[in-house]
Amino acid sequence: MTIGPDIDPLALALAPPPGETPQDRETRLQQEREAKKRSDLIDQELARQRTTEKKGPKPVKILLLGQSESGKSTTLKNFQLINSPKAFKAERASWRAVVHLNVVRSMRLILNALQEAEAYASLPEPPNADDPVYPALTPDLLTLKMRLSPLQQVEEALLGMLTPGAKLSKAYTALPDDPLPGAPQEVSVHSATPWKGAFNRLMNNVRSSVDGPEVNEPQDSREARQLLHACSEDMIRLWVDPTVKEVLRVHRLRLEDMAGFFLDSIERVTDLSYEPSDDDILKARLKTLGVSEHHFNLKAGNIVPQSWIVYDVGGGRQQRAAWWVSLSFGSLLDLPFAACDSVPYFDDMDAMIFLAPLSCFDQVLAEDETVNRLEDSILLWKTIVSSPLLKNTSLILFLNKCDILKAKLESGQKFCEYVVSYGDRPNDFENCSQYMKKKFTMIAKQFSPEPRGFYTYFTSVTDVQSTADILGSVRDMLVRQNLTRSRLV
Ligand SMILES: Nc1nc2c(ncn2[C@@H]2O[C@H](COP(=O)(O)OP(=O)(O)OP(=O)(O)O)[C@@H](O)[C@H]2O)c(=O)[nH]1
Numbered sequence: 001m002t003i004g005p006d007i008d009p010l011a012l013a014l015a016p017p018p019g020e021t022p023q024d025r026e027t028r029l030q031q032e033r034e035a036k037k038r039s040d041l042i043d044q045e046l047a048r049q050r051t052t053e054k055k056g057p058k059p060v061k062i063l064l065l066g067q068s069e070s071g072k073s074t075t076l077k078n079f080q081l082i083n084s085p086k087a088f089k090a091e092r093a094s095w096r097a098v099v100h101l102n103v104v105r106s107m108r109l110i111l112n113a114l115q116e117a118e119a120y121a122s123l124p125e126p127p128n129a130d131d132p133v134y135p136a137l138t139p140d141l142l143t144l145k146m147r148l149s150p151l152q153q154v155e156e157a158l159l160g161m162l163t164p165g166a167k168l169s170k171a172y173t174a175l176p177d178d179p180l181p182g183a184p185q186e187v188s189v190h191s192a193t194p195w196k197g198a199f200n201r202l203m204n205n206v207r208s209s210v211d212g213p214e215v216n217e218p219q220d221s222r223e224a225r226q227l228l229h230a231c232s233e234d235m236i237r238l239w240v241d242p243t244v245k246e247v248l249r250v251h252r253l254r255l256e257d258m259a260g261f262f263l264d265s266i267e268r269v270t271d272l273s274y275e276p277s278d279d280d281i282l283k284a285r286l287k288t289l290g291v292s293e294h295h296f297n298l299k300a301g302n303i304v305p306q307s308w309i310v311y312d313v314g315g316g317r318q319q320r321a322a323w324w325v326s327l328s329f330g331s332l333l334d335l336p337f338a339a340c341d342s343v344p345y346f347d348d349m350d351a352m353i354f355l356a357p358l359s360c361f362d363q364v365l366a367e368d369e370t371v372n373r374l375e376d377s378i379l380l381w382k383t384i385v386s387s388p389l390l391k392n393t394s395l396i397l398f399l400n401k402c403d404i405l406k407a408k409l410e411s412g413q414k415f416c417e418y419v420v421s422y423g424d425r426p427n428d429f430e431n432c433s434q435y436m437k438k439k440f441t442m443i444a445k446q447f448s449p450e451p452r453g454f455y456t457y458f459t460s461v462t463d464v465q466s467t468a469d470i471l472g473s474v475r476d477m478l479v480r481q482n483l484t485r486s487r488l489v
């Protein structure tokens with residue numbers, strides 16, 4: 001057959017074969033229907049791939065876990081410092097307010113201890129044998145105490161500016177052995193409250209000038225800083241006073257071991273031109289409530305930037321109750337306090353960084369003074385590694401606060417008095433830290449439902465450089481892990 005100009009080749013190709021029987025026709029139509037179905041499926045798959053490519057590859061998800069004050073938010077700050085330095089810098093004004101709140105809280109703890117010493121002194125009867133014996137307060141100290149009363153006003157003003165959602169956590173009152181009603185509490189902020197944004201917006205119109213660092217600063221903020229600056233000398237006098245040191249010793253309050261300690265830098269941090277350094281920001285303490293997610297674009301070597309999401313949670317006892325719900329039911333977002341705008345699931349995490357502060361071997365929980373902090377960390381670790389929901393999540397263990405552990409051991413604090421199983425091994429950092437590493441590793445091996453990636457680091461996450469190195473190797477390891485997983489898929 002020849003094809004002439006009046007013959008459509010397509011119609012010819014689609015035409016039924018000559019001499020087709022009804023049965024042949026049915027078979028042919030059936031085959032055509034199946035071919036169409038296959039073609040539609042391929043089209044759908046291509047469309048899905050195009051959408052996924054537009055959205056970019058699946059982000060790497062990391063969950064930060066650990067008890068309160070273990071260093072989760074400080075680790076997050078390191079992520080921000082490395083990966084979003086501009087945003088980190090832009091938030092300095094907010095962190096300055098937190099540093100100031102930390103100073104005020106330390107001061108109020110001292111004033112509270114002085115109050116107790118005064119109350120004991122005024123008792124008509126001599127105290128019982130096991131009552132604390134406080135030194136007599138000098139008239140000079142009583143005057144200082146009175147002169148520092150405006151600090152409460154500073155605290156209220158700073159809190160009010162940071163966010164109406166910020167509140168004084170009840171947790172602090174449980175710290176001293178016998179807390180007085182009205183003891184200064186720890187400042188916390190709910191992760192649902194965009195506190196840094198709110199404060200920065202307040203400061204938005206602030207511009208630098210030769211007259212002062214921030215001429216358009218809101219009046220409340222300026223007044224709070226001026227008041228704190230005016231109290232600076234009195235605060236220093238109070239902090240270095242030998243009677244105060246003795247009162248604190250009797251009160252068993254070591255402020256220098258507490259989170260957010262800035263009393264050795266009062267003059268610097270209350271200066272009117274003070275800008276917090278990176279180290280100050282890492283040291284500043286703000287208790288986390290709820291869950292928050294933070295997005296980063298990370299670049300490793302020649303690999304295209306990868307999107308990472310880091311989840312920070314509150315580690316207090318009450319906050320943890322919610323983790324258990326998540327470990328049982330999956331979603332963090334179902335929790336009443338969650339602040340995430342997408343739905344994060346524990347079982348969808350690529351890795352979990354668990355922070356166990358080794359230095360807390362001689363401390364008890366703020367929420368329950370019958371519980372040793374290190375023991376609490378070990379139990380928490382056991383529960384988390386046993387969770388079936390996290391069985392595919394790589395475990396990254398940060399044995400944290402190594403700087404404080406070293407200092408404590410060097411000052412003669414005995415590890416074996418608190419960790420009895422440590423026995424008569426040497427009381428030095430090398431041996432104590434390796435002992436704890438073995439303990440945590442054994443639990444991970446024994447209680448993990450399935451074999452999984454497990455990496456341990458000795459950390460001091462307030463140290464910017466060493467933490468940057470560690471987070472760099474965590475990043476490389478997760479990039480490799482993801483590549484291996486995608487090849488396997
Ligand atoms: N010296 C020292 N201080 C640390 C270290 N890690 C954290 N800190 C300090 O410990 C305090 C508590 O750290 P955070 O990161 O706020 O603790 P968190 O785990 O987020 O606590 P919650 O929000 O209550 O769950 C902060 O003042 C930190 O500066 C460390 O390795 N060394």
Ligand SMILES: [Mg+2]
Nearest residue numbers: 072073287288
């Ligand atoms: Mg936190």
